[in-house]
Amino acid sequence: xxxxxxxxxxxxxxxxxxxxxxxxxxxxxxxxxxxxxxxxxxxxxxxxxxxxxxxxxxxxxxxxxxxxxxxxxxxxxxxxxxxxxxxxxxx
Amino acid sequence: xxxxxxxxxxxxxxxxxxxxxxxxxxxxxxxxxxxxxxxxxxxxxxxxxxxxxxxxxxxxxxxxxxxxxxxxxxxxxxxxxxxxxxxxxxx
Numbered sequence: 001x002x003x004x005x006x007x008x009x010x011x012x013x014x015x016x017x018x019x020x021x022x023x024x025x026x027x028x029x030x031x032x033x034x035x036x037x038x039x040x041x042x043x044x045x046x047x048x049x050x051x052x053x054x055x056x057x058x059x060x061x062x063x064x065x066x067x068x069x070x071x072x073x074x075x076x077x078x079x080x081x082x083x084x085x086x087x088x089x090x091x
Numbered sequence: 092x093x094x095x096x097x098x099x100x101x102x103x104x105x106x107x108x109x110x111x112x113x114x115x116x117x118x119x120x121x122x123x124x125x126x127x128x129x130x131x132x133x134x135x136x137x138x139x140x141x142x143x144x145x146x147x148x149x150x151x152x153x154x155x156x157x158x159x160x161x162x163x164x165x166x167x168x169x170x171x172x173x174x175x176x177x178x179x180x181x182x
Contacts, residue, residue: 001100001101001103001118001120003094003096003103005094009092010092012092012094012105013105014103014104014105014117014118014176015118016118016120016138016139016174016175016176017173017174018138018139018173018174019173023138023176025116025117025118025137025138025176025177026105026116027092027105027106027107027116029092029107044137046116046135046137046178047107047109047114047116047178048107048109082108082109082110083107083108083109084107085105085107085114085116085178086116087137087138087176
């Protein structure tokens with residue numbers, strides 16, 4: 001199983017396969033982060049909450065159970081004030 | 092952030108804090124596993140599905156969105172036929 005670590009270990013993820021394609025499950029420590037996508041990413045929060053700024057949009061809060069979609073080849077920003085856990089699906 | 096690896100890396104988890112206490116988010120590769128608890132564990136499947144045998148019970152399938160509770164100081168068994176992602180809350 002592939003384990004990835006970003007931002008000096010403050011964001012970490014574990015890779016898995018789903019029937020529909022690859023996914024990761026991960027955790028985010030409090031902080032401000034910018035990410036870039038290659039494929040489309042469908043992120044579902046499973047613990048905690050965070051503010052997210054998608055390309056061309058304003059900041060919006062996402063809590064456990066909510067999903068946002070980031071287009072391919074795009075950047076997005078995150079403000080986490082608590083620990084967050086997520087599942088990310090790549091399609 | 093603490094990263095733990097079990098069963099030669101086939102089960103891995105990342106630790107986080109929630110308002111109510113500690114939690115982990117993790118992934119499980121296909122296989123058969125036995126786990127032991129110290130505190131109560133409340134496991135929610137967030138991707139995939141697996142069969143679970145709780146103490147004194149028969150095997151039962153749990154799919155994404157479902158939760159089972161394992162008492163403290165107990166053992167439980169898992170049969171994963173696909174990759175599984177979970178959130179585990181310790182109380």
